[in-house]
Amino acid sequence: MSAKAEDASRLDGLKWSIVAVLIAVGVGGNTYFSGESLLYRVIALLVLASVAALIAYRTEKGAAFFELLKGARTEIRKVVWPTRQESTQTTLIVVAFVVVAALILWGLDTLLGWLASMVIG
Secondary structure, eight states, X not given: OOHHHHHHHHHHHHHHHHHHHHHHHHHHHHHHTTTSOHHHHHHHHHHHHHHHHHHXXXXXXXXXXXHHHHXXXXXXXXXXXXXXXXXXXXXXXXXXXXXXXXXHHHHHHHHHHHHHHHHHO
């Protein structure tokens, strides 16, 4: 490992500490300034989150995470999504199955309740 890579990995802990502090400041500030306008608090949280994400991205694990996100997006593009008709048909099959199962369970419950009342009664 080169000296530059070792320095970068040593600084990762400091960068993650800064990210944690920024998140804590955001949460604490949002609570402390709860009487202020929601718009200002949201803008401040978005700015802090953006800075924290930028710092996290500059770490090894952060860069690996963003590579994972890019790969996931590529894989999502490869998925063959069902058509509207296929989704509707599948939904109707599931609803029909649930109704049939509910009727069977209702019938069993009624039968067993009737048998139990005959035995007890």
